[in-house]
Amino acid sequence: xxxxxxxxxxxxxxxxxxxxxxxxxxxxxxxxxxxxxxxxxxxxxxxxxxxxxxxxxxxxxxxxxxxxxxxxxxxxxxxxxxxxxxxxxxxxxxxxxxxxxxxxxxxxxxxxxxxxxxxxxxxxxxxxxxxxxxxxxxxxxxxxxxxxxxxxxxxxxxxxxxxxxxxxxxxxxxxxxxxxxxxxxxxxxxxxxxxxxxxxxxxxxxxxxxxxxxxxxxxxxxxxxxxxxxxxxxxxxxxxxxxxxxxxxxxxxxxxxxxxxxxxxxxxxxxxxxxxxxxxxxxxxxxxxxxxxxxxxxxxxxxxxxxxxxxxxxxxxxxxxxxxxxxxxxxxxxxxxxxxxxxxxxxxx
Amino acid sequence: xxxxxxxxxxxxxxxxxxxxxxxxxxxxxxxxxxxxxxxxxxxxxxxxxxxxxxxxxxxxxxxxxxxxxxxxxxxxxxxxxxxxxxxxxxxxxxxxxxxxxxxxxxxxxxxxxxxxxxxxxxxxxxxxxxxxxxxxxxxxxxxxxxxxxxxxxxxxxxxxxxxxxxxxxxxxxxxxxxxxxxxxxxxxxxxxxxxxxxxxxxxxxxxxxxxxxxxxxxxxxxxxxxxxxxxxxxxxxxxxxxxxxxxxxxxxxxxxxxxxxxxxxxxxxxxxxxxxxxxxxxxxxxxxxxxxxxxxxxxxxxxxxxxxxxxxxxxxxxxxxxxxxxxxxxxxxxxx
Numbered sequence: 001x002x003x004x005x006x007x008x009x010x011x012x013x014x015x016x017x018x019x020x021x022x023x024x025x026x027x028x029x030x031x032x033x034x035x036x037x038x039x040x041x042x043x044x045x046x047x048x049x050x051x052x053x054x055x056x057x058x059x060x061x062x063x064x065x066x067x068x069x070x071x072x073x074x075x076x077x078x079x080x081x082x083x084x085x086x087x088x089x090x091x092x093x094x095x096x097x098x099x100x101x102x103x104x105x106x107x108x109x110x111x112x113x114x115x116x117x118x119x120x121x122x123x124x125x126x127x128x129x130x131x132x133x134x135x136x137x138x139x140x141x142x143x144x145x146x147x148x149x150x151x152x153x154x155x156x157x158x159x160x161x162x163x164x165x166x167x168x169x170x171x172x173x174x175x176x177x178x179x180x181x182x183x184x185x186x187x188x189x190x191x192x193x194x195x196x197x198x199x200x201x202x203x204x205x206x207x208x209x210x211x212x213x214x215x216x217x218x219x220x221x222x223x224x225x226x227x228x229x230x231x232x233x234x235x236x237x238x239x240x241x242x243x244x245x246x247x248x249x250x251x252x253x254x255x256x257x258x259x260x261x262x263x264x265x266x267x268x269x270x271x272x273x274x275x276x277x278x279x280x281x282x283x284x285x286x287x288x289x290x291x292x293x294x295x296x297x298x299x300x301x302x303x304x305x306x307x308x309x310x311x312x313x314x315x316x317x318x319x320x321x322x323x324x325x326x327x328x329x330x331x332x333x334x335x336x337x338x339x340x341x342x343x344x345x346x347x348x349x
Numbered sequence: 350x351x352x353x354x355x356x357x358x359x360x361x362x363x364x365x366x367x368x369x370x371x372x373x374x375x376x377x378x379x380x381x382x383x384x385x386x387x388x389x390x391x392x393x394x395x396x397x398x399x400x401x402x403x404x405x406x407x408x409x410x411x412x413x414x415x416x417x418x419x420x421x422x423x424x425x426x427x428x429x430x431x432x433x434x435x436x437x438x439x440x441x442x443x444x445x446x447x448x449x450x451x452x453x454x455x456x457x458x459x460x461x462x463x464x465x466x467x468x469x470x471x472x473x474x475x476x477x478x479x480x481x482x483x484x485x486x487x488x489x490x491x492x493x494x495x496x497x498x499x500x501x502x503x504x505x506x507x508x509x510x511x512x513x514x515x516x517x518x519x520x521x522x523x524x525x526x527x528x529x530x531x532x533x534x535x536x537x538x539x540x541x542x543x544x545x546x547x548x549x550x551x552x553x554x555x556x557x558x559x560x561x562x563x564x565x566x567x568x569x570x571x572x573x574x575x576x577x578x579x580x581x582x583x584x585x586x587x588x589x590x591x592x593x594x595x596x597x598x599x600x601x602x603x604x605x606x607x608x609x610x611x612x613x614x615x616x617x618x619x620x621x622x623x624x625x626x627x628x629x630x631x632x633x634x635x636x637x638x639x640x641x642x643x644x645x646x647x648x649x650x651x652x653x654x655x656x657x658x659x660x661x662x663x664x665x666x667x668x669x670x671x672x673x674x675x676x677x678x679x680x681x682x683x684x685x
Contacts, residue, residue, distance in 0.1 A: 084576040094458040094466060097441035100393070100446075100657035102501075112506055114659040117437075118577035129469050132437060138576035140653060142510030142661050164443045164452055164500075167480025168490065173443075173452050238425050238476045240456040248482075288459070311478065313457035315441040319478065 007329070008172065008322060010187060014180035018106060018159040020073030020090045024048050024206045026106065026157070031069055031204055033182065038190040039202070049218040050204040054190060061198035063339065064301075065223035065332065066215055066290055067182030067231065070207035071175075072314050074158040076105065076139070083145035084138035085113070087158060091209030092217065096131045097315045100196035102161040103139055107152040112161065113141040160316040170266060171247070175321040179208065181308055182230035188329045189336070198225075198341040208290055213291035219297035224346060226263060226302040228332065229291035235320070237300060245309040248321040250277025251328040254305040258287045258295055262347050263304035267331065270338060276331045281307065302347050306331065351375070351526065351665070352503075352511070355519035359445065359498035361414030362547045365389055368410040368598045372522055372541055379529045380539070390555045391541040395533050402535040402685050404678070405561035405643075406528065407552055407632055408521025408568070409545035412514065413656050415444065415497040417477070426451065426491060429472065432546030436469050438657040444477060444498040449490050451477040451497060468648040483630070499658040509588075509664050516660040517569035518545065521652045524567050524671050525612020533678055535562075535685075545632050549599070552632035562611050562685050563606075565677050566633045567670065570594075570624055572651035584628055585651035588663045590620025591670040594647040596627045598606030606646050609684055610677065617676050620669045624649060644685075649672055 013034070018120035019027035031050055036042055039052040050069070070093030079085055085105065089095075098115045105111040117137045132160055139158065141148060174180075186202045193200070201222045205214030219227060233252050234244040247250055253271070255264045271278045286292050290307040311319040360368035375621045377383055380393035391410070413434050419427030426446075430436075444451045453475055458466070477497060481487035503513040513519075525539045538559045542551035556564065570592055572585045591614070593607050594600070614621035624647075637645040643648040650670050653661040 080576060082574070082576075086576070090459045094455065094461065096455060096466065096469065098438070099435075099440075100438035100654055100659050101441065102659055112504065112512070114512060114654060114661055116575050116654050116661075118575070119571055119573040119654075128435060128437070131467055131469055136577050139486065140575065140661055142506030142512065144507075144509070147507060161439075162443060164450055167450055167478070169480050169482055169486070171480030173450075173478075173480075234457055234460060236455055237454060237478075238421060238423065239470070239474065240460050310457075312441065312452070312454035313459065315455060317441050317443065317452040317454050317456075319454065319480070321451065339443075 004322060007188060007325060010173065011181055011184045014184045015174035015176045016163065018104065019070060020157045020159060021070040021207045021210045023157040024070050027069065034187055035190060035202065037062055039079060045217055045221055047214055047217045048206040049214045051218055051222060052190065052202040054195065054200040056198045056200065057195050058197040059199050062201060062222065062224040063198045064201040064203055064222050064227040065186045066067050066203040066205060066229045066294060067186050068179045068205045068214060068290055069183055070209050072209050076152060076154055076156040076158060079148060079152060080152060081145065083143060083148035084140060085152065086138055089134060092314050093289055094314065095134050099132055099139055101316060103158050104161045105139060105141065106157045111141050111151060113139040116140045140164060162316040164317060170322045171319055172322055173317050175316055177318040177320050178232045178313055181320060185230050185325065185329050185332065189332055193333055193336060196336050200336065205290055210275035212290050212293035215293040216297060219294040219301055223298050224301060228304040228306060229289050229294060229296050231289040231307050232310035232313060234313060235311040237311050245279045247309045247311055248323055249279055250324060251331050252279045252281045252307040252309060253285055254281045254283050254307065256283035257285055258283060258291050260302035260347065261304055263302055267304060267335060270335050271331055274334050276327050352520065353462035353525040354504045355522050356513035356515050360410050360412055360515055361498050362411040362544045363497040364496040365410040365543045369541065372413055372526055375526050376529050385553060388551050388554050389543040390551045392555060393529060393539040395529060395537045395539065397533045397535040397537060399534055400536050403559060403561040404535045404537045404681060405540055405556065405564040405635065406537065407540045407564055407566045408525050409518045409524060409542045409551065409632060411543055411546050413546050414499065417491055417493055417495045417497065420484050420487045422484050424483045424487040425478055426487065428477055428497060433656055436472055442658050444497040445486055445500040446491055446495050446497045447561040449479050450500065451479040466602050501658045504660065510661055511664060512659055512661050514658055516652045516662050517655050520569050520667060521567040524674050527671060527676055528678065531675060531678065534682055542632060549632050549635040550684040553635045553639060556636040556643055561643060563681065564636050564643050565674065566631055566636065566645060566647045568631045568647055568649040568672055569650050569652040569655060570649035571629055571655050572653045575653060582626065585622060585624050587651050587653060588665055589622045590666060591673045592622050592649045592651055594624045597630045598627065599630030602639055602646060603644055606644060606684065610646055612677055613680055614673050619672045619676060621673060
């Protein structure tokens with residue numbers, strides 16, 4: 001149980017960090033410092049990715065674990081004469097989650113706000129069934145227009161402020177589990193895993209949400225022998241059961257053209273051997289994750305993808321089951337331990 | 350802070366007990382008599398120096414929220430709204446059913462069609478997720494008929510604004526709780542009424558029983574001085590003081606009375622404004638029609654994003670509302 005509490009704290013710490021795509025510099029020091037005690041080398045590349053290395057006993061191979069640290073959010077695009085802030089979305093944001101949402105404007109200092117829109121009594125009857133467009137919303141900080149002008153400039157990043165916490169049955173709802181849960185998993189691996197034979201790299205990548213950008217350069221610079229991307233996938237909810245998995249049903253292993261078949265098979269074999277609950281996700285091409293970028297970095301990198309089912313992805317109430325998270329960490333740990341025994345040609349077609 | 354405690358309590362219409370009990374504990378030493386009537390109204394009586402007239406001060410303890418009306422096989426809670434809530438403000442928000450946390454989720458944007466994104470789901474297609482394993486598990490924690498409230502913390506925004514749920518009408522509860530500490534000229538009934546949000550239910554029976562010579566309703570009202578609105582549609586303006594109503598959807602107020610109150614505010618340098626839009630309504634709508642008719646006034650706090658998880662209001666306006674209400678009590682002899 002204590003172990004579970006630690007996992008939860010790690011996830012919470014990472015989820016509470018606030019860095020939308022392109023503004024990860026706001027949180028890179030924290031992530032850097034979280035990893036530093038558990039690696040031999042750590043650096044930040046030109047794009048902002050954090051690359052950590054835990055040296056291997058033999059150093060005969062390079063393995064990369066990858067997760068992205070950016071989150072979806074908003075960016076201030078205009079400030080009107082009364083101090084209301086207009087904004088655009090960064091990454092995929094469903095505008096229906098925004099009215100009356102609490103936000104934090106990351107200006108000179110963090111400023112809280114609420115997203116407002118035209119009130120119901122001023123709308124036409126048919127408007128109430130229509131979603132409000134982002135251009136018709138604004139952020140209300142409750143501050144005077146003078147205070148707003150003094151503190152906030154156009155181009156200021158904004159994050160959703162809500163974090164719910166623990167629900168029943170080991171379910172947890174936090175602001176950003178996509179993909180800080182992946183970052184947390186890699187951090188846990190770096191904490192608990194003894195050295196293996198291979199050099200173990202972590203890429204905590206930037207700008208996934210705006211087009212898998214960070215992983216392109218980190219995968220190139222590490223140029224590992226193979227890589228595993230860690231991200232979230234959709235969990236089943238009352239409004240969707242397609243392309244989704246039951247939350248709590250285990251870690252999801254992806255198969256398809258984006259994934260090196262030997263890697264997915266090995267992951268499945270090891271999961272079976274250690275009785276780790278898994279599901280198979282079939283993806284007919286682009287997985288929509290950094291795995292897609294990593295696979296074709298440089299001369300090509302054999303890539304695998306592991307995911308945790310996540311409800312309500314890209315909302316302020318992203319929810320997952322901590323048992324799935326534990327299964328993910330467990331599977332990666334076992335896989336890495338066994339990698340010492342992989343034959344030289346295990347990845348050959 | 351008293352207002353903070355009041356806003357953070359949950360009291361969806363029909364389930365106002367926690368708010369009522371808290372207020373009772375705050376005011377009992379100041380009242381000559383306290384009673385709870387058949388619909389749950391808390392009525393505190395304070396004897397005046399002159400018992401020839403009866404004054405009623407009215408606010409409501411309830412807030413808009415949700416009631417659980419089903420549990421799915423998978424353990425999700427089905428709900429209905431209680432009071433007027435725009436479905437657009439409840440998506441991706443957190444709620445609580447007592448101390449059980451829940452969320453109203455929506456599927457990921459990746460899984461939506463353009464048409465889905467352009468339209469708002471119906472309440473019957475939304476669910477509260479408490480993390481239950483299945484129906485049986487959910488039933489251990491939640492029963493049909495349980496109420497859910499927005500799970501929003503009261504906070505200051507900068508130095509002069511507050512953000513909270515249920516400002517409508519815990520601000521009225523707050524002001525009545527403060528006012529009862531003052532001496533009164535006439536016999537005064539401080540009424541903390543239930544079920545305003547579902548049709549002005551509690552105040553009807555309170556007014557019937559008390560049958561006062563005059564009633565002041567202390568409320569929160571819509572404030573729409575926001576982007577996308579035009580000045581003639583503002584209703585009220587934040588930071589311009591307490592709002593006096595001349596007409597809303599439920600009441601045409603007595604001109605002599607509201608003009609008297611407006612002038613009284615001006616004379617005492619209390620910031621005040623008229624609610625300049627015939628929108629909304631409150632307990633005055635029932636009270637003024639009770640018995641042979643009861644002269645009734647409304648003063649309100651401008652509240653942006655009212656009936657949503659996050660209202661915003663101004664501390665200065667709250668102060669104006671408090672001062673104006675006190676001024677009403679002290680000068681009521683001028684008009685009755």
